[in-house]
Amino acid sequence: MxxxxxxxxxxxxxxxxxxxxxxxxxxxxxxxxxxxxxxxxxxxxxxxxxxxxxxxxxxxxxxxxxxxxxxxxxxGMPWREISAIPATVSIETSGNSATVVFPAIGQASGIVGLHITPDEKGAIPARSVVGHVVTATDTPASVAAALATLIPGASSSGATVTIPHAASLHGAVGSYSDIARxxxxxxxxxxxxxxxxxxxxxxxxxxxxxxxxxxxxxxxxxxxxxxxxxxxxxxxxxxxxxxxxxxxxxxxxxxxxxxxxDTAAQVLFTILNVDAPGDVSISLSDWPLNPL
Structure with missing residues (x-):
């Protein structure tokens, strides 16, 4: 300013x-x-x-x-985009596991999200969503660990997070932007x-x-x-x-x-629970956040 x-x-x-x-x-x-x-x-x-x-x-x-x-x-004080931070990371899902993938070249950035459809045995609420903003100090393992801490009963090993009571997983990544008015x-x-x-x-x-x-x-x-x-x-x-x-x-x-x-993020899912470490402050949805 x-x-x-x-x-x-x-x-x-x-x-x-x-x-x-x-x-x-x-x-x-x-x-x-x-x-x-x-x-x-x-x-x-x-x-x-x-x-x-x-x-x-x-x-x-x-x-x-x-x-x-x-x-x-x-x-009206309209917001305008100052700079965009693209999503260069990805997440791959298989069964009840998801693996975070960083780019082979260049800085990893973006938001990594998981939409979880739980079975009836665990403590995970229906239609739960978690997300993590990738920072400059992150690694695939740290992102997986951050996602696991947001999900009851989940664990991580390396770049993979495993959710025992997930019937299915859907991963998504998104970008975010610095905005000003x-x-x-x-x-x-x-x-x-x-x-x-x-x-x-x-x-x-x-x-x-x-x-x-x-x-x-x-x-x-x-x-x-x-x-x-x-x-x-x-x-x-x-x-x-x-x-x-x-x-x-x-x-x-x-x-x-x-x-x-401020910082504005691309919407990944309808309702989001986002882990945003450091000074990154984002709102990924107009809906209330859904804490797990």
Missing amino acids: TDIAGVSTALAQAADAIIYPNGDSTASITGRRTIIRRGWITNDDYSGECSLQSGIDYVFVTALSGAFKPVACGL VTRRQQQLFNVSIWIGTWSARDDLGFAIDAGMSGDPFFPAPDGSMILVESAGSYDIDTMMQQGVWRRDLKFRCTFDTLQT
Whole structure:
């Protein structure tokens, strides 16, 4: 989710790419060492070992207090898919046993499910369904063991889970996706402030940042969403000329979304009981879950 920290980071990264077009290990466009960061100037930045007084230039990115404005967005807060995680695993059933199969090449992923038709002798409810979300640390044996723990009387051996009182088994696999929706859209003013040792370098750097940030108004945020960045004016501050510091503030109006994220899964069966370890939170069906 993007907030003022994410927008500040995106602006700082954009300024860094403009000031150091060939990478941070090369010379800046002014030929002077320039430090770009979020936040405001400190005493060390002004007079410390690595400071303006020792010939280092600074660019600070800050969100301006009181410069927030809500922006109307679409009603309903519809969910949209961000990325899909395909099912690369499979499960094979035979009688009252099921075997988990991982791909020979590539990462195993997906949801492994079993639909159980029990006999009348065991404690398994009719039409029971269990499922497990495959993670990066899983193996066929760990998936089989996870499924077995969800079923009364079941056991696992290697990649195979055996259910003594199952009259029949039906296996299925499915994918899941990361989803997001816009819960709020807003505008916020941000300040990109140049503190530099010569007026000519200030003009060169100020022009470069202003021009560079106007070429494409859409900036990627750290979470992958997009930020609309528009110029809101700039001005010079010459009150520190006697201390050898020239300053220019460039203001940018940034429009960005507050997102709510979740995980949605493909429905395997009508009713599901899913073991989702870790931080994976999924809902596989609109029906209530059926715990065993």
